[in-house]
Amino acid sequence: MVVQNLPGMKEGYAVLVDLDKCIGCRACQVACKDWNGRPAEMTKFSPTFTNPPDLTADDWKVVFYYEDMTKKALLLPSGEKIFEQVDIGPLPFQCMHCADPPCARSCPVGAIKVTAEGAVVINKDECIGCGYCATACPFRVPKRGSDGKFYKCTFCIDRIQNGMLPACVEACPTGVFKFGKASEIISAAQDMQAKGKLVYGLNLDSYVGGGTRWIYASSDRRSFAIKKHFADRGKPVATQQSREILKQLIVYGGALGALLLAGLELVAWRKSRVEEKTQVKEESR
Amino acid sequence: MKRVKIISNSYRIAHTHNLHFIAFLSITGVTLMAIEYFSWLAYIVGLPFAPYMNTDPVTAGVQVFRVLHRIFGIAWGGLIIIYGCYLFCSGNLRVIDALKKPIGQQIQEAKALAGLYLFGKPLPSDVKERLERHNVFVAYLALLLAIGFALLALSGVGLMLRFALGLSDQTAALLLFLHDLGFGITVLFVLLHVFASLHPANRPLLEAMFGDGYAPFEWLKDHMQAFIKRYNIAPEE
Numbered sequence A: 001m002v003v004q005n006l007p008g009m010k011e012g013y014a015v016l017v018d019l020d021k022c023i024g025c026r027a028c029q030v031a032c033k034d035w036n037g038r039p040a041e042m043t044k045f046s047p048t049f050t051n052p053p054d055l056t057a058d059d060w061k062v063v064f065y066y067e068d069m070t071k072k073a074l075l076l077p078s079g080e081k082i083f084e085q086v087d088i089g090p091l092p093f094q095c096m097h098c099a100d101p102p103c104a105r106s107c108p109v110g111a112i113k114v115t116a117e118g119a120v121v122i123n124k125d126e127c128i129g130c131g132y133c134a135t136a137c138p139f140r141v142p143k144r145g146s147d148g149k150f151y152k153c154t155f156c157i158d159r160i161q162n163g164m165l166p167a168c169v170e171a172c173p174t175g176v177f178k179f180g181k182a183s184e185i186i187s188a189a190q191d192m193q194a195k196g197k198l199v200y201g202l203n204l205d206s207y208v209g210g211g212t213r214w215i216y217a218s219s220d221r222r223s224f225a226i227k228k229h230f231a232d233r234g235k236p237v238a239t240q241q242s243r244e245i246l247k248q249l250i251v252y253g254g255a256l257g258a259l260l261l262a263g264l265e266l267v268a269w270r271k272s273r274v275e276e277k278t279q280v281k282e283e284s285r
Numbered sequence B: 001m002k003r004v005k006i007i008s009n010s011y012r013i014a015h016t017h018n019l020h021f022i023a024f025l026s027i028t029g030v031t032l033m034a035i036e037y038f039s040w041l042a043y044i045v046g047l048p049f050a051p052y053m054n055t056d057p058v059t060a061g062v063q064v065f066r067v068l069h070r071i072f073g074i075a076w077g078g079l080i081i082i083y084g085c086y087l088f089c090s091g092n093l094r095v096i097d098a099l100k101k102p103i104g105q106q107i108q109e110a111k112a113l114a115g116l117y118l119f120g121k122p123l124p125s126d127v128k129e130r131l132e133r134h135n136v137f138v139a140y141l142a143l144l145l146a147i148g149f150a151l152l153a154l155s156g157v158g159l160m161l162r163f164a165l166g167l168s169d170q171t172a173a174l175l176l177f178l179h180d181l182g183f184g185i186t187v188l189f190v191l192l193h194v195f196a197s198l199h200p201a202n203r204p205l206l207e208a209m210f211g212d213g214y215a216p217f218e219w220l221k222d223h224m225q226a227f228i229k230r231y232n233i234a235p236e237e
Helices: A027-035 A102-106 A132-136 A167-171 A182-194 A223-229 A238-284 B009-033 B035-046 B057-090 B103-119 B125-130 B136-160 B169-198 B200-209 B217-223 B225-231
Strands: A013-018 A062-076 A079-093 A112-114 A120-122 A177-181 A198-200 A214-218 B003-005 B214-216
Touching: A013 A182, A027 A062, A027 A167, A062 A223, A079 A223, A102 A112, A102 A132, A102 A238, A132 A238, A132 B169, A167 A177, A177 A182, A182 A198, A182 A214, A198 A223, A214 A223, A238 B009, A238 B103, A238 B169, A238 B200, B003 B217, B009 B035, B009 B057, B009 B169, B035 B057, B057 B136, B103 B125, B103 B136, B125 B225, B136 B169, B169 B200, B200 B214, B200 B217, B214 B217, B217 B225
Parallel strands: A013 A214
Antiparallel strands: A013 A177, A062 A079, A112 A120, A198 A214, B003 B214
16 A cells, blocks of 8 residues: 545545436446547446446446336326336446545555545556455456556546546536535535435445545435445455455564564573573683 | 484475575565555665666566566475475374374473573473474464465465456455465464574574584483484484
């Protein structure tokens, strides 16, 4: 891990994703690919509309589609009729840009930088392809490219630093993404939470720094997409957490143990020398 | 002075090369594990390679270490397997003999040895009589080392073939943890082993290991009495 100065959770930028507005058109997915010059690739069918089935080294943003039963209301002359219907909940997904990214902590060469804007970016030239980032990421985001290096969403840091919106944010026809200063976005997310919407990205585990810069919100109608998508994502990676503890134990415990044993050794040698000298003196007498 | 050969040539060769391999693999591995403390080392190594690799010296150094770690890891694994097979097949694997003693005797021996190492207390005569070529501490340390080596070797091979075998990120994360755990166990072994081998009570043993393999018979009478009796070793000039 290379020590980095991380911007606070309320510093830099963030994005609020309002899933209620998402129509699943994939304009964000295409815009991401287009802006970042990622090539097209062969894909495969999956049981859902999600295509490709997961993020890849060339697909840094993918719209996931989830299905569930949702309650709908039909207004009839006889009165309101509530019924259940299968609904599809699209969820645009990319790197979550954690407040304290475990991928950056695990990178042995410090190739993953956290910019002042809060973007978590892999520097391609510094990446050695060890894959530690992929093993540490609780959202399973970094993916290995054909050149052996790892790739993921850059938060369009090149656009942000030039006063533009991220490509996906700009391309969305229904205004799903609200990009802005992190403090404002967090307040907006908290307001939505107060109104009873399901919000994901605030108050997360300290493993990711307590939160992410991409915050998802949805009403009851689409909340199943958030629940299903993040059911097994975002949890601390136990093996990586254990590695972080083990590293401290080995480095500090090893150094302390060596010092302690060296001290004991010195005492033993001193004692042995004194005994030898006494023996020599007695023999000479 | 009467001297007895207690360390075979094969043991000395295997020990010396093991020492080299562990030292080299530790340095190259710990740099990857804790770059915040060892980036200076990666910088020194990477500086000449950085212009050719089109990157900064630290990244170049880590990459050089990573490649060497794999090459030396394979070589070390080969040494361990060959020497392990030799010991097993020739019936010379006696290092865990002390574990066959009753547990009460093992505790008594451990207490007496700890007293000797930490406070310079002389060994009680009944314990002295039962001391084998390898005492109970050596036997348990050997077990510790075997566990550490097994974790390092298996997880290391898995990590090296991670992409070829198509292992998932979760499996790779587990292998990385096991590799670090194996290293932690090995560090613990090395600390205790170096302490014991540098202790003045074991000086003749250290000289034998890095000398010609012979130790004074007088010292053996105090530290390996059961071994001398069992093999009916006659002191030679």
